Amino acid sequence: MNQLSDYHRDRVQAVLNACPLVPVIAIKDPDDAVPLCQALVDGGIRVLEITLRTEHGVRAIEQVRKAIPDAWVGAGTVTSIAQYRQVESAGAQFVITPGVTEAILEFGVTSEAALLPGIATVSELMMGYAFGYREFKFFPAEVAGGRPALKAFAGPFPDVTFCPTGGINRTTAKDYLALDNVKAVGGSWLTPADAIAEKDWGRVTDIARQSLTGL
Known part of the structure; x- marks a missing residue:
């Protein structure tokens, strides 16, 4: 069994340390990709998880990597090796x-x-631990036990850290981040569908900024 290298662990840790909030981004209109991600970055977000929940995800990763080189740009909702290869080719710096x-x-x-x-x-x-992974996404966080589950995980796995995602909102994000084994929190509240539909990028920036300030 191959083991995860220090390089890969350092990369994942760099992503999780870059920003405590990771927006879950689903691109329905390809023209929204760059302005939406720029609005998040303008609000202080430094990590962008562009999901493959829509057909525009791979192309959006490519566009955003070129347009916003200072942000960490990665792919979310990757469920197969074929998708993993696709997003790597598009320039994704991390995969979730x-x-x-x-x-x-x-x-x-x-x-x-x-x-x-x-x-x-x-x-x-x-299973992941056996390969050398020590950083994990915890999903769906609220359904799978929330903060009590993460507290329980800390006992047998004190060297593991998490980015919980799923059902977390702006109010509860702070509670998750208070746990010693949580490095960052993912959520879709940072990218509200109505703001995107109206192309209200200023509102997206405000939500990002206020969410970070409230931590």
């Missing part, structure tokens, strides 16, 4: 999965884009 398979964990060990694997259970965590 909603869950794990042994194949994805093994691919992430040698990939150019560092992997933050998604887990919901201790068994999944242990």
Whole structure:
């Protein structure tokens, strides 16, 4: 079994240390990708998770990487090796999965884009741990046990840190970040659908700034 290198762990840690909030971004109109991400960056966000929940995700990653080189730009909702290769080719600097398979964990060990694997259970965590992963996405956070679950994970796995995502909002983000084993929190409240539909980029910037200030 191949083991995760220090390079990959350093990359993931750099992403999680860059910003405590990670917006979950779903691009429905390709023309929105750059202005939406720029609005988030203008509000202080330094990590952009562009998901593959729509057909425009891969192209958006490519566009945003070129337009906003100072931000960490990665891919979310990656569920297969084929998608992993696609987003790597598009320039994704990191990859986040909603869950794990042994194949994805093994691919992430040698990939150019560092992997933050998604887990919901201790068994999944242990699978990733065996490959050398120590940073995980906890998803869906609220459904899978929320803060009490993360507190419980800290006992047997004191060297593991998390980025919980799923059901977290601006109010509860602070509570998650108060946990010693939480480095960052992901959420879609930073990219409200109505603001995007109205192309109200100023509102997106305000939400990002206020969310960071409230931590």
